[in-house]
Amino acid sequence: MAMGAPPLLEIPEGMSDPIEIALYEFENGAIPITVVRKYPSGRKELV
8 A cells, every 4th residue: 555655666575664665765875865064154065
């Protein structure tokens, strides 16, 4: 039963837990996440 966004990768058979799927996608670089650190000086750093 799908409850959210479609999977970003081909999910291995038998994997159905949404948290497990999200971790699988994250570990395989399929979830685009950018962290921006802002410093008091005004400088920004992308991580």
